[in-house]
Amino acid sequence: MKKKLVLIGNGMAGVWAVEQLLKLAPNQYEVTVFGSEPHPNYNRILLSSVLAGDAKIDDIVINDWNWYKENGVTLHAGHTVTKIDTERKSVSTASGITAEYDDLIIATGSLPFMLPLPGADKEGVIAFRDINDCNTMIETAKNYKKAIVIGGGLLGLEAARGLLNLNMDVSVVHIFKDLMERQLDQTASQMLRKELEKQGMNFLLEKNTDSILGKKRVTGVKFKDGSVVDADLVVMAVGIKPNVQLAKDSGLEVNRGIVVNDYLETSIPHVYSVGECAEHRGIAYGLVAPLYEQGNELAKRLAGVPSAGYQGSVVSTKLKVSGVDVFSAGQFTDAEDTASVRVQDDFEGVYKKVVIKDGKVIGAVLFGDTSDGSRLFKMIREGEDVTGKEKQILLGEGSGGGAKSGVDYVASMADSEIVCGCNGVSKGTILNAISEKGCTSVNEIKACTKASGSCGGCKPLVADLLALALGADGVQTVKEGICGCTEHSRDEVVEAIRSMRLTSSKEVMNVLEWKTEEGCSKCRPALNYYLGMAWPEEHEEERESRFVNERNHANIQKDGTYSVVPRIYGGVTSPAELKRIAEVAEKFDVPMVKFTGGQRLDLLGVKKEDLPKMWAELDMPSGYAYGKALRTVKTCVGSTFCRFGTQDSIQMGIDLEKRFERLNTPAKVKLAVSGCPRNCAESTIKDFGVIAIDGGWELYVGGNGGVKVRASELLCKVKTEEEVQEWAGAFLQYYREAAKWNERTSEWVSRVGLESIKEALASEEERKALNERIDKTLSLTTDPWKEIIEKDELRATFEELQAPALETVAD
Numbered sequence: 001m002k003k004k005l006v007l008i009g010n011g012m013a014g015v016w017a018v019e020q021l022l023k024l025a026p027n028q029y030e031v032t033v034f035g036s037e038p039h040p041n042y043n044r045i046l047l048s049s050v051l052a053g054d055a056k057i058d059d060i061v062i063n064d065w066n067w068y069k070e071n072g073v074t075l076h077a078g079h080t081v082t083k084i085d086t087e088r089k090s091v092s093t094a095s096g097i098t099a100e101y102d103d104l105i106i107a108t109g110s111l112p113f114m115l116p117l118p119g120a121d122k123e124g125v126i127a128f129r130d131i132n133d134c135n136t137m138i139e140t141a142k143n144y145k146k147a148i149v150i151g152g153g154l155l156g157l158e159a160a161r162g163l164l165n166l167n168m169d170v171s172v173v174h175i176f177k178d179l180m181e182r183q184l185d186q187t188a189s190q191m192l193r194k195e196l197e198k199q200g201m202n203f204l205l206e207k208n209t210d211s212i213l214g215k216k217r218v219t220g221v222k223f224k225d226g227s228v229v230d231a232d233l234v235v236m237a238v239g240i241k242p243n244v245q246l247a248k249d250s251g252l253e254v255n256r257g258i259v260v261n262d263y264l265e266t267s268i269p270h271v272y273s274v275g276e277c278a279e280h281r282g283i284a285y286g287l288v289a290p291l292y293e294q295g296n297e298l299a300k301r302l303a304g305v306p307s308a309g310y311q312g313s314v315v316s317t318k319l320k321v322s323g324v325d326v327f328s329a330g331q332f333t334d335a336e337d338t339a340s341v342r343v344q345d346d347f348e349g350v351y352k353k354v355v356i357k358d359g360k361v362i363g364a365v366l367f368g369d370t371s372d373g374s375r376l377f378k379m380i381r382e383g384e385d386v387t388g389k390e391k392q393i394l395l396g397e398g399s400g401g402g403a404k405s406g407v408d409y410v411a412s413m414a415d416s417e418i419v420c421g422c423n424g425v426s427k428g429t430i431l432n433a434i435s436e437k438g439c440t441s442v443n444e445i446k447a448c449t450k451a452s453g454s455c456g457g458c459k460p461l462v463a464d465l466l467a468l469a470l471g472a473d474g475v476q477t478v479k480e481g482i483c484g485c486t487e488h489s490r491d492e493v494v495e496a497i498r499s500m501r502l503t504s505s506k507e508v509m510n511v512l513e514w515k516t517e518e519g520c521s522k523c524r525p526a527l528n529y530y531l532g533m534a535w536p537e538e539h540e541e542e543r544e545s546r547f548v549n550e551r552n553h554a555n556i557q558k559d560g561t562y563s564v565v566p567r568i569y570g571g572v573t574s575p576a577e578l579k580r581i582a583e584v585a586e587k588f589d590v591p592m593v594k595f596t597g598g599q600r601l602d603l604l605g606v607k608k609e610d611l612p613k614m615w616a617e618l619d620m621p622s623g624y625a626y627g628k629a630l631r632t633v634k635t636c637v638g639s640t641f642c643r644f645g646t647q648d649s650i651q652m653g654i655d656l657e658k659r660f661e662r663l664n665t666p667a668k669v670k671l672a673v674s675g676c677p678r679n680c681a682e683s684t685i686k687d688f689g690v691i692a693i694d695g696g697w698e699l700y701v702g703g704n705g706g707v708k709v710r711a712s713e714l715l716c717k718v719k720t721e722e723e724v725q726e727w728a729g730a731f732l733q734y735y736r737e738a739a740k741w742n743e744r745t746s747e748w749v750s751r752v753g754l755e756s757i758k759e760a761l762a763s764e765e766e767r768k769a770l771n772e773r774i775d776k777t778l779s780l781t782t783d784p785w786k787e788i789i790e791k792d793e794l795r796a797t798f799e800e801l802q803a804p805a806l807e808t809v810a811d
């Protein structure tokens with residue numbers, strides 16, 4: 001006869017444990033499940049997606065009603081267990097249902113912590129924990145406008161994003177200065193705040209709530225400092241507490257959670273506990289991955305499969321707010337016995353920090369680019385020794401080894417290793433879905449295995465596994481919206497701009513039904529670029545969509561001063577020009593004059609108010625050192641002076657720079673010309689590199705000497721200077737028209753493949769047409785410094801631009 005297993009709590013952890021048990025020992029138990037909520041088991045994580053309008057309740061069900069029937073599981077949904085009799089081994093509900101057990105699992109989860117404030121019982125004050133809360137918010141947004149979310153943690157920010165999508169005005173009240181202080185350091189936290197502010201969230205930081213105002217329904221919130229804000233809805237997201245009262249009343253040992261050992265056994269025989277209500281080695285977890293690990297171990301225990309038991313988990317988190325990439329794992333704060341490696345790129349809005357102790361990675365915070373998350377998380381979990389290669393951990397491919405990435409990394413994973421922590425899916429299961437079920441895209445893998453369907457943090461790994469199994473060509477590329485504000489891909493947006501003759505960002509957002517009214521810091525500059533590229537004559541530059549450097553035509557520095565880099569064609573200057581630069585530097589007390597890597601002179605430490613005056617006195621064109629534009633053309637001395645030189649590289653560099661200066665491009669563009677294959681101008685790590693050979697020139701594309709070093713690839717060999725110009729013009733215009741905004745040529749060439757570019761540029765007719773378009777665009781450009789000096793109204797706007805809408809700077 002089958003033994004009787006009772007599960008209290010029809011949530012993610014408990015049902016997971018039962019599922020694993022049914023796989024290990026399908027005939028061992030007759031299973032009965034009690035759940036307070038009147039629903040089958042659903043994915044609580046995805047409530048954030050339901051609120052944000054990205055999923056429906058039906059989409060988030062994990063085990064539908066049929067699953068219970070098919071597996072012979074009796075479900076009492078909507079029935080709360082109120083008593084456990086551990087002597088008689090039975091449980092009973094308030095509604096009068098009783099069930100006996102041989103083994104009992106308590107998986108009652110957590111309760112949201114509700115601040116015990118005067119007025120907290122008013123209508124319109126809720127938590128965000130279950131389907132009911134989610135529906136309440138969706139309904140409230142139909143009739144009310146002002147929402148306050150108390151708590152700037154993961155849940156609060158996801159709730160706030162959802163409410164914004166429901167067109168409410170949202171303010172997040174946070175008790176500390178830094179958001180998500182439990183997951184992020186100050187730098188990442190501040191970057192996050194700025195990004196969310198751009199999305200339309202308002203923050204009331206360092207605010208301690210005093211009381212909830214209103215008669216029957218909430219009308220406002222009062223703070224301890226006396227200030228008051230209006231509110232029609234208050235969502236409390238200030239943490240959770242394990243739901244342990246039932247266990248306590250039944251005589252189980254309870255601290256913060258129900259105390260369990262490595263086998264998930266409580267203090268009373270035959271009573272087990274998993275999930276947020278359980279406390280293992282002093283920790284009650286609040287994320288799904290560790291709870292699933294507990295469930296696996298409990299299933300083994302009940303099925304009699306030998307195992308070392310549950311050893312505790314290292315956790316990682318990913319904020320589920322579209323348009324924001326945030327990852328945090330392990331111990332991310334600095335201490336006396338730790339050291340850290342940080343990469344901060346204010347231009348790209350990327351911050352990465354890895355904390356190391358005794359040669360091992362113990363924590364990480366990533367903002368803006370979370371692609372290293374899984375790799376770092378594995379290093380943390382496995383305590384990998386990184387002694388001697390600490391710096392390479394964050395520097396990727398070109399750093400000389402140490403850090404495996406992409407396909408190499410997934411190839412090194414064991415088949416049993418979990419790829420998707422939110423859904424407990426291993427590498428083996430995903431490979432199986434590819435080979436046995438024919439999945440060829442991330443979406444198909446999601447449909448088959450659920451991997452990547454919750455927080456989305458494992459998507460890059462799933463994509464790498466597809467590439468590993470099928471090769472890059474076999475993977476179906478999945479359409480990705482240009483940012484969280486739209487589902488439309490870059491190509492669809494550009495196509496719409498062209499075919500519907502859309503000429504402003506507002507029009508694009510309206511016609512393509514953007515989810516946000518104002519867009520975000522990813523789509524606004526991208527749209528501005530695409531519009532300018534498609535309609536160079538008609539499009540009016542949307543300056544507020546430019547990053548601060550591009551609006552100020554100078555690079556903002558760490559201390560708030562600016563750097564001024566005048567254009568010096570081909571890196572060739574004259575004594576008179578040098579004198580003038582020196583005089584201006586002296587006159588404006590420039591603290592540092594420095595040669596740049598691109599053979600230009602950089603005047604550093606300039607006050608913003610001095611910029612136009614300096615530009616006027618320099619009387620030189622802008623070097624565009626701040627823009628997504630042609631930066632420099634580096635040259636070697638070439639045949640004019642060098643005994644190895646076969647061609648005049650200096651003149652070629654000057655000619656290219658004079659032709660393409662002021663050209664807006666998807667990302668910055670650097671050129672170089674070397675006079676012979678010794679390549680002194682480093683042409684092979686430039687976006688477009690020219691190398692003189694006997695009787696002609698070799699043209700290279702897609703190089704990069706930055707964080708991810710990439711050698712360029714040979715596009716073609718040509719004989720004459722005119723041909724160099726023709727191919728340069730065609731390549732640059734094709735890049736302008738085909739690449740994604742913010743995509744360097746190195747990334748673009750890697751993505752689309754050199755062959756496709758060669759194909760696109762093969763016909764002389766096509767090259768001619770591309771050159772005509774680029775020359776048209778170039779003919780419409782003007783020098784921005786000169787414009788500001790000469791036009792009073794522009795100068796006035798420049799001076800007003802102290803509080804930019806897009807604060808982030810872009811490289």
Ligand SMILES: Cc1cc2nc3c(=O)[nH]c(=O)nc-3n(C[C@H](O)[C@H](O)[C@H](O)COP(=O)(O)OP(=O)(O)OC[C@H]3O[C@@H](n4cnc5c(N)ncnc54)[C@H](O)[C@@H]3O)c2cc1C
Binds near residue numbers: 037275286454
């Ligand atoms: C909006 C939101 C977003 C989240 N996002 C993430 C995320 O991105 N990543 C992540 O890892 N985690 C996330 N979490 C946390 C995650 O959902 C929880 O860690 C997980 O659901 C906990 O599972 P559990 O089974 O322990 O508890 P629960 O899922 O809460 O299940 C417990 C169930 O037991 C029922 N119950 C309680 N007492 C009784 C009783 N006496 N009788 C019968 N039934 C009872 C409850 O009603 C509940 O249905 C999120 C949580 C929320 C609310």
Ligand SMILES: NC(=O)c1ccc[n+]([C@@H]2O[C@H](COP(=O)([O-])OP(=O)(O)OC[C@H]3O[C@@H](n4cnc5c(N)ncnc54)[C@H](O)[C@@H]3O)[C@@H](O)[C@H]2O)c1
Binds near residue numbers: 455
């Ligand atoms: N993406 C995810 O992984 C995700 C998303 C949502 C929820 N969750 C999980 O759900 C649980 C609940 O999330 P949470 O964000 O409520 O918990 P939390 O404890 O992580 O964050 C609560 C936040 O509220 C702040 N706070 C506390 N008291 C406050 C007060 N009086 N006024 C203003 N702010 C106050 C805290 O400083 C903290 O930052 C957690 O376990 C969390 O991990 C995870």
Ligand code: SF4
Binds near residue numbers: 639675677678679
């Ligand atoms: S690349 Fe050749 S031509 Fe140019 S400086 Fe070096 S050796 Fe001379």
Ligand code: FES
Binds near residue numbers: 420421422423456458
């Ligand atoms: S890890 Fe969250 S969806 Fe895979």
